[in-house]
Amino acid sequence: MAKPAARMTFWRVIAVCAISVAAAVGAWRIALSGIDARLDRSLILTLRALETEIDRFRYLPAVVGQDARIRAVIRTPDAPGADLAANRYLAEVLGLSGADQLYLMDGQGVTLAASNWDSPASFVGHDYSFRPYFRDAIATGQGAFYAIGVTTGVPGYFLSARIGDRDGPPGVVVVKVDLDPLQQAWAQAGQAVAVADPDGVVFLSGNPDWLYHPLHPLAPEARARLADLKTYPGRDPATQGPLMQGNAAWMFDASGARLRSQTAAFGDGWTVVAAAPVQPAMLSALIAGVTAALASVLGLALAKTQAQRRQLVALRLRQSEMLERKVAERTRALGREIEARRQTEAELRAAQEGLIHSEKMAALGRMSAAIVHEVSQPLAAMEATLAAAEMGAARSTEKTVARIETARNLIRRMQRTIKHLKSFSRKDTAALERIEIGAVAASALELVAPRARALGIKPRVVVPDGLLFANAGRVRLEQVLVNLLLNALDAVEGQPAPEVELRLEGAEEELHLSVRDNGPGIAPEDMPRVTEPFFSTKEEGSGLGLGLAISQAILSEIGGRLDIRSTPAAGTQMIVTLTRVREKEPV
Structure with missing residues (x-):
């Protein structure tokens, strides 16, 4: 008999575990689908914001290169006042456009004029021919490159355009765009968003801990290229741990917590990454599994309870008659107990009333000597007053009347005292x-x-x-x-x-x-x-x-x-x- 029961219990445990695991897996997949949908929307918004911010300045270098002052510096860089006019023009355009920096280089990559010409960190005279945006502009007419400035140490996105006449010397106009406002907006919104360069190094992120980390381990040629181009001076992405390991759908933050991620390509070979923690999905799966297990256990318990209830019904029917007899006996006993308590309460109340009256009489006893004095003094005075009134009745009517009035006042005084005593000493109700x-x-x-x-x-x-x-x-x-x-x-x-x-x-x-x-x-x-x-x-x-x-x-x-x-x-x-x-x- 014990073996079938044990076998049944074993299969019930297996069934509960299977239901719990199935519910947890289903909840996990549903939660991941919801996270992926949110990440897709976040990627779309990030791509549009990034594209809008860059497109504001994409045509600025070419437009600036059409100005006569800029072309004059390219043709005759040594002409008196030409560089000053170009510097002032670039500073004026910078103030109107909202860009970070604007400068002009000759065909060898040396800066001829710059919007920051009058600041200690002026670009004028610096050679930036090693930058890809210069080489690409000379070769194809346009260039773009994100890097940390070697002069200012401030990161930015450099957009360039080649200018100059066909028969004259070429020049390159560069606008530096500050993308930090986007990064700050992501951080304030709590978005785990990042933008990586073609080598996979994160240079923009709503999570400051991700900056200058590679998405994947850097290849030797990528390390050499970053060092040669001075892309991130003062930073060495090769020494930072990669954010992704193996499957691109998963990332790890600085604390090692696992994140769900989605990626999308952006112009210039960039990769935009959006990530979200998976703890909510894990919690959802755990809750679903526990709930399913509890529901299964509850269902089994209800089924067992129904079986036991049927068994108990017969037993209760047999017990009901005996219980009714006991209830009747207990009811009679309670009736007797209630009557006894009522009688006891009445006796206690009577005893309390007696104690109250006894204490009242005791108080009168404590005042008895003073009360006797209070009554005997008026009696003696009244006796003397009446005797004087009797002796003076024949001689002076006015004095006799006054003495009789005095005696009456003494009688009233005794009556008042006796009235108070009678009122105080009587038994009263508690109404x-x-x-x-x-x-x-x-x-x-x-x-x-x-x-x-x-x-x-x-x-x-x-x-x-x-x-x-x-x-x-x-x-x-x-x-x-x-x-x-x-x-x-x-x-x-x-x-x-x-x-x-x-x-x-x-x-x-x-x-x-x-x-x-x-x-x-x-x-x-x-x-x-x-x-x-x-x-x-x-x-x-x-x-x-x-x-x-x-x-x-x-x-x-x-x-x-x-x-x-x-x-x-x-x-x-x-x-x-x-x-x-x-x-x-x-x-």
Whole structure:
């Protein structure tokens, strides 16, 4: 059983490899065809540009040779002023034509006049009879040759024409054409284009690394000819590596990368070469091969998957009944678990409500002594006032009325204190409503006022003009502020100059209630734990250690947050941040 399976796997691998190779070869050939088509178009454009550039100046030597000043120098080179007139004429024509240089030679190849006659690199007096363009012009009437100038060291294309009367001495007019603009245009366009001379040496190229490299290894007679004609002085193409090896359809750049190339012949025996890298074709072939392999593997995998799926259908049908039973059992278990979680959440919420109320009662306990003093003081004063009113009832009605009014004010003071205590101590719901934050802050200050007076502290209150609203529970937010104010009062107890400040600020989207004291601050090591339940730095019996934890929980319920900033020996600031609600916005 294992051998047929192994044999099947082997033939599948062979099939995948064959498909992958076929796809890669096809993609390679298609990509090469596209590269060849682009190279053909590039060659056509290059040939036309080269021909257009040269044809601009091809007839200039013959036209210049018709001028009387040029012919006069040929006939009588020693005549006074003849050479100066010819020099100026050549310079003027050069400026109008845009050529690189223009000069006149006699029948022996010695320059008689030149457009650069007044420059240090003047051609006047130099013998250029060794150049092919001179010899061809004397022999056939016209000549052309590309070379590096032996006088200027600047390369150019030399076009020449023989002039003179039939019975007079001959002369040769030469125009030097600068083809460097073409080369720069190819380089800027990123075209791998080159032009080679009849010996196969590249003298123009969009790739500077190709300049003066031979297309193929130079023969000995070609090397001797280049040296004899001084075609490229200062350059030795024989020492440069050939760009093509064997097949003319392939080239290699300076880095050794393989290039696809096409060639075309141009006048004067030149060869124009256009090349392009084959990496895109190789990448295309690789992608095609990998894609074909993946597609084949995927097809085989799909076929195998279909077979396995048919086998699994029967198994799943058998398993479905058992699975349904398990799902039903799990559903019932989840129902019981959900009910248990609901009950647990209800118990936790009830416990949280109890903790909040317990902390509220603990806060009242912390204020109890001050509240007793707050109530007993008005009672004693009221008793004395009523006694004085009874004794003076018969003597002075006005004093008695004033004393009774004083007693009534004391009663109102006690009623106000008791009202705040009753409101603070009752259990409230967690429902949110739009409340005015300034009023809540004022109520909290009223509640802690007895404690503050007992410590001899008057909290500083800073509130802005106007009403500020937020969505919260009035009593619960009041409880948060009471906790923070009591903590601040406890912190400054016994300090030389105790200060407690309650500040309300309104921003664009938020409200900030801050309680600041100048107490000893919170130690850095205690800062991460101050909001933990039952953690307290106060003396044992001074509280439950739930104030900040419950305050943080209350603020989380109403969408607020509590930030604590403290500097040891400088004080603590508790900041309550709430989302601001505009006065006319719905709750």
